[in-house]
Amino acid sequence: MDIIYKDEHILIINKPAGLSVLPEGWEPDAPYLVKMLEGEYEKIWVVHRLDKFTSGVLVFALNAEAHRALNIQFEKHEVEKVYRAITVGAPPWKERITKFPLRVNVGHKHRTMVDNKNGMRSETKFKVLNWVQISPELAEGTALIEARPMTGRTHQIRVHAYALGYPLLGDTLYSAPETDIIARPALHAHSLSFTHPASNEQVSYTAPYPSDFKNALKRLSL
Numbered sequence: 001m002d003i004i005y006k007d008e009h010i011l012i013i014n015k016p017a018g019l020s021v022l023p024e025g026w027e028p029d030a031p032y033l034v035k036m037l038e039g040e041y042e043k044i045w046v047v048h049r050l051d052k053f054t055s056g057v058l059v060f061a062l063n064a065e066a067h068r069a070l071n072i073q074f075e076k077h078e079v080e081k082v083y084r085a086i087t088v089g090a091p092p093w094k095e096r097i098t099k100f101p102l103r104v105n106v107g108h109k110h111r112t113m114v115d116n117k118n119g120m121r122s123e124t125k126f127k128v129l130n131w132v133q134i135s136p137e138l139a140e141g142t143a144l145i146e147a148r149p150m151t152g153r154t155h156q157i158r159v160h161a162y163a164l165g166y167p168l169l170g171d172t173l174y175s176a177p178e179t180d181i182i183a184r185p186a187l188h189a190h191s192l193s194f195t196h197p198a199s200n201e202q203v204s205y206t207a208p209y210p211s212d213f214k215n216a217l218k219r220l221s222l
Helices: 033-038 064-075 156-163 211-219
Strands: 002-006 010-015 055-061 080-088 095-098 102-106 111-114 124-132 142-149 187-195 202-206
Touching: 002 202, 010 033, 055 064, 055 202, 064 187, 080 156, 080 211, 102 156, 111 156, 124 156, 142 156
Parallel strands: 055 187
Antiparallel strands: 002 010, 010 055, 080 142, 080 187, 095 124, 102 111, 124 142, 187 202
């Protein structure tokens, strides 16, 4: 396990893609992150989650007091979460704030969808970091984008990117074409900033890209 930081209050890891944080109802015997960590640490408190196929920075609490303090920060949206993603298509804009209301767990595929009538308030800030208009790998071009979710809906970044017309590379659940460039939605939790529950200092942790994300950037000349 790639540990970014640890003290007696918090544990920060770089979560690998393909591993669930908690057990899944349809695969109860599959390995999951908390069980793996509790084999090494006496007790792990879950503060937030990443999708199974999303890699990147994740914080756990190591005692009840830290768990309570971090939960309050997440509930009040005081934690800054920054993701990196690769899109199918190169957006013509540099920055964009998206506020499509979202309804989660729709249909047998448990998709999230834009629902202007019954959806919950959702907001994501997007910024294009680099782009390629025409690529040998993707005729429609591609971009490396930064995404900052201001709310915490399931699949929020993936659905908001898709709703803008630029689904994430490899995200076939949300209409991205099949590809051999990356075998999952190209989404990585890049950094996490919050107030340390014990010292009250502002801290920030960054997770390096995993090999599949780096290889995709290289192939796409991003």
